[in-house]
Amino acid sequence: MTTAPAPDPDLPCTLAEVVTHELVVKRSRFLAHLEPVRTPEEADDVVARLRKQHWDARHHCVALVLGTDAGVQRSTDDGEPSGTAGVPMLEVLRHRRTTDVVAVVTRWFGGVLLGAGGLVRAYSGSVAAALEEAERQGVVLDRRRLVEVALDVPHADAGRVENVLRDWAAHHDAVVEDTHYGSSARLRLLVPPSALDRLRDDVGAVGGGALRPEVGAQRVVDVRRSRTR
Template sequence: MDLPSTIARSIDHELVIKKSRFLAHLSPAGSVAEADAVVARLRKELWDARHHCVAMVLGTHAGGASPTARSSDDGEPSGTAGVPMLEVLRHRGVTDLVAVVTRYFGGVKLGAGGLVRAYSGAVATALDVASASGAMLRRELLYEVEVPVPHGDAGRIDNVLRDWASSHGSVMEPPAYDAVAHLRLLVPKQQLDALTADVAAASAGALSPAVGEARVVDVPVPPTRR
């Protein structure tokens, strides 16, 4: 199963529906405590709002771990705010974030269906803004790879690997130096054979990558066009 996505930074977006203002806020959160701190801050900053409805999903989904999911209607009719917000997060396949939608009542009642559409739409639109602004992170299982290179060849091979990584869904990591230069990458499993072949071609067979353990990595996603 594919790993979920997450966000790199906070996102804010406002919807106005029948004079009610719905202020959607998305924030990265690595734990329930971090998510609760975001909610507490918004309650303090927007103290005069009637409702601060919440949905959060936490957990990498890696290693069989189940995500933590919570929601709150915060005074809205039961099932009209927190749960619809949570369903949007689940449907979009995101995790390690908290969504808070603050409502300033505009004097016109929306009804249960209207509230569901408003709260879910506020979160969905905020996620669209995150995608369009390049704030999304794709979570992948990548393998640690090290290429030991003599210092005299390190600059050239480093350039080769950077070009290779940019076109093979891989990530360069900071190198380490001792008797040789240890150039390091994070590489998808399906690209490991290609890396071995391309490193051999670039070094006339003198160099060979050493593959290490796999780990979950957050990779930036290019902005989407709206």
């Protein structure tokens, strides 16, 4: 069975799709909505859509983290007491090393004041619970710095060599991409930099020295994390 590449400890993770989670505290409803985004404009669109969808709610508090290295971070309390909503939500995203995500927690007031501490726990807890739900659903994406490698193979040998590469990738934290067919079959992989020498040796052994990997650029790749139970 193919295993996903191990996460890069220097890179944050992200989400593959929308995740929601509802929390009720003293009759107040807190609906956390986490959605993958790539730009502040996309995040603004998400917030506007949720404001329109949940027009009857009192607050739509926001935390946003963007960038491969989580370099862009913003938050808003949207009318809640300063520091009780957006910042605690943002701290959860930071602590869980999550980027390219906007978190919106929509609150319907239940008639009971929660106090500053209660609000902090409710807003941060909503985002934390949504991230745990993302883990359960298997929609967390870990990021890896991998190197593009291409291998041109005669059509007659393509199936055999591709099977070998898939087995190799499963044991070396690599990813096999789609094959391109032209005058020859161009097999493509994404390989950890530390495994390049091993790939050259193993491919050389498979092809009797005739197959030579072509090493390309390094890029950041999102790989789905294994589902937790």
